[in-house]
Amino acid sequence: MxxxxxxxxxxxxxxxxxxxxxxxxxxxxxxxxxxxxxIILGFSLVPMAWALALSFTDSDLMSPGRNVGLENYRALVADPVFHQALRNTALLLLLYLPASLAAGLAVAVLLNRKVRGIGFYRTCFLVPYVASATAAGLLMGYIFDRDFGLFNGLLVKLGLPAQGLLSSPSQAMLVLTVIFFWTRFGFSVVIYLAALQEISKEVVEAAAIDGAGRWATFRHVIVPSVRHMTVFLAVWGMIDVLQFFDLVMTTTKGGPANATVTIVYYVWQLAFTYFTAGYGAAVAYVLFVGTLVLIVAGMLLARRKGATR
Amino acid sequence: MRRAVTAAAAALLLPAVLAACGGDGTEQKAGGPVEILMWHGQEDTSAKSIERLVAEYNQTHTDVKVQITSGGVTADGMLPKITAALTSDAHPDIAYLYGSWAPNIARNPKTADLTPYIKDPAVKWEDFWASERATVTVGGKIIGFPAVVDNMVVLYNKKLLAKAGLKPPSKDWTWDDFRAMSKRATDAQKGIFGTTWAISGGEEAVWGLWPLVWQAGGEILTADNKKAAFNSEAGRRSLDLLRSMAVDDKSVYLDSSPAEKGQKLFESGRLAFFLSGPWVLPDLQAAGVDYGVVQLPGTAGNHETISGPDTWTVFEHDERRVKASAAFLTWLTAPEQQLRWMKDTGSLPIRASIAQQPGYDAYLKKYPGIDVISGNLANAKRVRPPTTSYPRISSFVADAIARTLLGRADAKSALDEAAAKTDAALAVPGS
Structure with missing residues (x-):
């Protein structure tokens, strides 16, 4: 004042x-x-501060709750479901991220040419990304059903054994990864496509004159040219994976036997079905710090690589 | 420096802005009728039915005016919604909430206590079924009125049973009959299963197990709600029966999707038996299934079932509004209004005297099989433990059921593990 x-x-x-x-x-x-x-203060910073305060209590959001200090964070260390959620999310990250970057670039290169109907092909790859996750989840839930799904029907027709898919604790997370990939990788394609169109013809022609073949051009001209987009997509994809929730909700609800519980889904369960919002807030904060560390590490790594080049 | 001051001023302004955004939109005018807000959480036919009833109430009553909305969610999503509303003081006066949430909801200081109001003879409190009254009574406090009651029965597909050369089950059938008939009706080649069981992680996987356990003389928790009791001999045998059906007979479609797929399969003639409740009858009629209804199989003549009463829970703004809410709910739950709601929605009578209403026969005729489900209310004797930890316990048991039915564990070790987790959860003070 x-x-x-x-x-x-x-x-x-x-x-x-x-x-x-x-x-x-x-x-x-x-x-x-x-x-x-x-708006930023009200919808981001204040809730963040409130969630931090909540994570030091045993609040159920119904009654005020007591202050329990670091008890929630200590409980996390020994919580088997939390460990499982971490493993499930890490598996998704390891499988999805490289696949979406590689496939995204590959498809973008294929789509970056002038052929008849190219607009249609490009649209085809973007449609799953635009479709609502709820619709995609319900649809895929039917396709990958163990007993009535199209996928197992196809396997049996080909003379292969039917799989457990979404009903199998060991396969459910892999199936979800496939579905997640299908709904999200259109985004990588669009971003890469935009980046490819920015590469000037002269550079590619110069490489050709220098005697570079198709692969060498791709490896030494195209990949480095879209490097910034790769960093962006990696960070974006990582955030996407760490926030993974909607498909779990609509296909498996975390089951069978917690095989598809992801971190955010677990937070939701803790806060809104088990009445342990304080503990849920603690899990959310661990996720927040983890995400921050991963992103900063990724950015630093990318910057260092850029400097040595 | 100046920037910091402006930011601080903005932060000071913020609560005022947020408060303006919140609020429940029923500003009271002194002297006029008391306005109350109700979140009904209903869809389609049920939503229209309750809206008609409320419109009629507003026309015929001048002292209370009821505003009604779905609350923006269905009944399943009401809990997060009401939690958020209570936190920001934007709660309605009445909300439709599942009975299993009652112990947790009652902890909120804004939950009303209707004890003085239900003593009014016009309410006829004793006319409600006992399990409903038990559900809304938490720690001596009455937090609302019964809204809907249901119970678990077995629906069967008449055509599938006939095709398998089976007669419809009689009301004194046993779980062994259920197993044998399911096995006989299963036709893997054609994609036909005897029955279905949910293996997703939610309560839908669990509530069907409790009648088996109760019938065999078991309990969910010990009498003081301090320790797990479901891993008794009764619990083990119950889960083992389901395991042999799923793993040995392969007569059970294991539903890993969020709940609804089992019902769709029954509607499309892929399941011979379906354990469910009265709420599916309108859908089955719409799908044109030739179905029959029978009470649950029994153990030594005991056909105990499970029921989950839903509630109209009342929240406090001020005394006048609580009183108005009680008056409105007294009207809404009276036999005349209830019978109209039941005819529209196919739900069960929530109080005994409805059966004496003129027009009750027309209701029975409209929903074939509803008489069996209604009669089955007498078999609903116990409720799930009224402890705030039940949702957590349910998830442990759901996990045990999924692993057992998938053949990954045997009934005993799976239940013992769930019991150990339950004991740990119950040992937390204040749970």
Whole structure:
């Protein structure tokens, strides 16, 4: 308060035009930025602070809850379901991320040419990404059903043994990874496609003149040119995986036997079905810090690689 | 410096802005009728039915005005919604909530206590079924009115049974009959199963096991709700029966999807038996299934079933509004209004005297089989333990059921493991 007062009095004492204009500019600026600032504060920072406070209590969101200090975080260390959720999410990350980057680039290269109906092909790859996860989940739930699904029907027709798929604790997470890949990798394709179209023809032609074959051009011209997009997609994909929730909700609800519980799904279960919101907030915070560390590490790695090149 | 001050000012403003965004939209005018807000959580036919009833109440009553919305969610999603509303003080006066949530909901200080109001003779409290009254009574506090009651029965596909050369089950059938008939009706080549069981991680996988356990003389928890009791001999034998059906006979379709697929399979003639409740009857009629209804198989003549009453839970704003809510719910749950709701939705009578209403016969005729389910209310004797940890315990048992039915564990070790986790969860103070 005092500093505003001094600022104001200073402004009135030396009422030189630039000072007054600066104040006017400031007010105008804050009038524009104010609503957005309020929204960011209200919908991100305040809930984050509240969740942090919650993670030190045993609140069930119904009654006030007691302060339990670090008890929730200590319990995490020994919680087998949390460990399983970590493993499931890590498996998804390891399988999905490289696959989506490689397949995304490969498909983008295929789609980056002038042939008849290219617009249609490009649309085909983007449609799953635009489709709602709920619809995709329900549809895929039917396709990968153990007893009535199309997929097992196809296997049997080909003379192969039917698989457990979504009903099998050892296969369910793999099936979910496939579904997740199908719904998300269209995004990598679009981003890579945009990047490929930015590569100037001269560079590719120069490589050809230097005697580079198709593979060498791809390896030494195209891949480095889209490197920034690769970093972006890796970070984006990582966040996507760590936030994975909707398909779990619509295909398996974390089952069978916790085989498909992901971290965010577990947070939801803890907070809204088991009435342990304080513990859920602690899990959410571990996820938050973990995500931050992974992203910063990934960015640093990418920057260092960029520097040595 | 100035920037920091502005930011601080913005932060100070924030609660006011948020408060303006919240609120339940029923600002009270002094002197006028008391306005209350109700979240009904119903869909389609049931939503229309309750909206008609409320419109009629508002026309015929001048002292209370009821605003009604679904609450923006279905009954399944009501818990997160009400939790958020209670946190931000934007809660309705009445909400439709599952009975299994009652112990947790009752912990919130904003949950009303209706004890003084239900003493009004007009309420006829004793006319409600005992299991319903038990559900809304938590620690001596009455948090709401019964809304809907149901119980578990067996639905069977008449055509599939006839095709397998089986007669429809009689009401004194046993679990061994159930197993044998399911096996006989299964035709793997044609994709036809005897029955289905959920193996997703939720309560839908678990509640069907409890009647078996109860019939065999077992319990879910010990009498003081401090330790698991479901891993007794009764529990082990119950789960083992299901295991032999799923693993040895392969007569059970294991449903890993969130709940609904089993019903769809029954509707499309792929299941001979389906354990479910009255709420599926309108759908079965719409699908044109030739179905029959029979009470659960028994153990030594005991056909005990499970029931899950839903509630109209009341939340406090001020005393006037709680009183108005109680008055409205007294009207809504009276036999005349209930019979109209039952005719629209196919739900069961929530109080004994409804059967004496003129027009009750027309209701029975409209929903073939509803008389069996209604009569089965007498077999609903016990409720799931009213402890705040039940949802967690249910997830441990769901896990045990899934692993056993998939052949990954035997009934005894799976239940023992779930019991150990349950004991640990119950040992937490305040649970």
């Amino acid at each position: 005092t500093s505003t007062a001094t600022a104001l009095s200073r402004a009135s004492r030396h009422s030189t035009p630039p000072d007054r204009r600066r104040l006017a500019d400031n007010i105008t600026g804050w009038t524009f930025a104010g609503p957005a600032t309020l």
